[in-house]
Amino acid sequence: MGPHNLPEQFFFNETSDPAKLNNRQRGQLAEIVFIRKAASLGLSVAKPWAEGERYDFIVRADKVCWRVQVKSVLAKERETQHYRIKTSGGLTRRKHTPYTPDEIDFLAAYIFPEDIWYVFPATVIEKRKIICVVPGSKKSRFEQYQEAWKLMKPPVAQATVESTIETGTVESSTVEIMPDP
Secondary structure (H helix, E strand, O other), X not given: OOXXXXXXXXXXXXXXXXXXXXXXXXHHHHHHHHHHHHHHOOOEEEOOOOOOXXXXXEEEEOOEEEEEEEEEEOOOOXXXXXXXXXOEEOOOOOOOEEOOOOOOOEEEEEEXXXXXXXXXXXXXXXXXXXXXXXXXXXXXXXXXXXXXXXXXXXXXXXXEEEEEOXXXXXXXXXXXXXXXX
């Protein structure tokens, strides 16, 4: 039986019905969507070989490497307009501890129904177990992190340039060096 003879149920896109997946499968799907998105933006992505790290991926932008934890949300909370993003991790509910900047650099959260990402620096989510977001809301203080992939762009390097003026004195000034796009 060739691919053209398969029943339609075998053809679906990556987010066709994540509700039918268990938590582990949904997490793996979110990681695949993350790799695709990051790669489409020109970022290099690597997965640590061993389990046990607090981050899921190492993402390289130019010469800078970031540790990224990936989370996903399936639906809004009942009777609310927001999505709850878990910003902690652990093997059991009692052992969930918030991520810290010593463990990760970014938390990337995928909202399945909206097909959007929130990219949070670790300093924003530290000491929190959840963050609530409302895509498109002007009141949400976390909306600035929706699709905020630019935060992974390496910091601008600075160089000191010395120049001699006609009087023979040396002046020093700081020049920003922008990385290649």
